[in-house]
Amino acid sequence: MILRSGDIGLIMARRMTIEGIEVVGVYEIMKTPNGLIRNIEQCLNDYNIPLHLSTTVVKIHGDKRIEGVTIANVDGQNKPIKESEQFLECDLLVLSVGLIPENELTRNTQILISPITNGPIVDENMMTDKPGIFAAGNVVAVFDLVDYVAATGEIAGRCAAIFIKNELTRIPSRKVSVNAGNNVSFVLPQKINTDATGTLDLFLRVQTEMKDAAVMIIVNGAPAKRLKKERVILPSAMVCVTLNREHALDKDVTIEVRGVNNET
Ligand SMILES: Cc1cc2nc3c(=O)[nH]c(=O)nc-3n(C[C@H](O)[C@H](O)[C@H](O)COP(=O)(O)OP(=O)(O)OC[C@H]3O[C@@H](n4cnc5c(N)ncnc54)[C@H](O)[C@@H]3O)c2cc1C
Numbered sequence: 001m002i003l004r005s006g007d008i009g010l011i012m013a014r015r016m017t018i019e020g021i022e023v024v025g026v027y028e029i030m031k032t033p034n035g036l037i038r039n040i041e042q043c044l045n046d047y048n049i050p051l052h053l054s055t056t057v058v059k060i061h062g063d064k065r066i067e068g069v070t071i072a073n074v075d076g077q078n079k080p081i082k083e084s085e086q087f088l089e090c091d092l093l094v095l096s097v098g099l100i101p102e103n104e105l106t107r108n109t110q111i112l113i114s115p116i117t118n119g120p121i122v123d124e125n126m127m128t129d130k131p132g133i134f135a136a137g138n139v140v141a142v143f144d145l146v147d148y149v150a151a152t153g154e155i156a157g158r159c160a161a162i163f164i165k166n167e168l169t170r171i172p173s174r175k176v177s178v179n180a181g182n183n184v185s186f187v188l189p190q191k192i193n194t195d196a197t198g199t200l201d202l203f204l205r206v207q208t209e210m211k212d213a214a215v216m217i218i219v220n221g222a223p224a225k226r227l228k229k230e231r232v233i234l235p236s237a238m239v240c241v242t243l244n245r246e247h248a249l250d251k252d253v254t255i256e257v258r259g260v261n262n263e264t
Helices: 007-018 037-047 104-108 146-164
Strands: 055-062 066-073 086-089 175-180 184-188 191-193 200-206 210-219 222-233 239-243 253-259
Touching: 007 037, 146 200, 175 184, 184 253, 200 210, 200 253, 210 239, 222 239, 222 253
Parallel strands: 175 253
Antiparallel strands: 055 066, 066 086, 175 191, 184 200, 200 239, 210 222, 210 253
């Protein structure tokens, strides 16, 4: 059995089924799946592997090897409900409970790390707080799509080349913070140079699923502009929004996700 429904757990469920292992199910503590919709379809539904939401493992049984687990439904606060406990026989439990950036090098270099992403805090050039040290991809935050990873790599590479030629004129310059507001767990980059020009992609992840959602930029505590509208936004799917030059910033901003009827 597999605990949690992130993409890796889903891919493992499919792979193990292909290899002849019976997967009794994927158990997810949240009330919505944690992986990409296409992985739910292609890894679970296509192989008739059941997904159990709002359920978790509360006990693992076995001495020399695993013999089974006790599962339980959880309440609104994700606390296991004792009366719902149930023993499930199994000889393998896969814990697919999340990824964190590989940040040993970042820590050793004493680069400022975000407690939310566990990766370095970067600006729009993908430069860390240490001038000349750039970061991109999963070392910054766990991305679900390689396209976004590649986009951050291109920015870091281009800006590192400019930096080497001493043409990144805004160093040192004043930076503003891009804060995560309502229903946003994190936004990348976390800093923007005040003299940044042109368009800029922001990557964010929401905390909970929201239908008919608007991604808003909040300046001085008031909504300044809607950056994107989505029929549904899920915690499992990173959102990319573009900030245009017209938003050239001179003070901290907050990115929020609100219902489309609640934009003002
Ligand atoms: C199991 C899994 C499946 C995925 N499937 C998909 C998918 O189907 N489609 C998709 O778009 N995305 C997928 N992703 C998302 C994935 O995060 C990105 O696609 C992408 O691989 C991340 O690229 P990266 O270069 O940032 O990190 P990685 O691909 O992890 O590359 C980091 C590299 O750095 C090396 N390294 C680490 N520390 C050091 C060091 N100190 N010195 C030198 N080298 C070092 C590592 O060995 C590794 O080779 C998947 C992720 C996982 C974990």
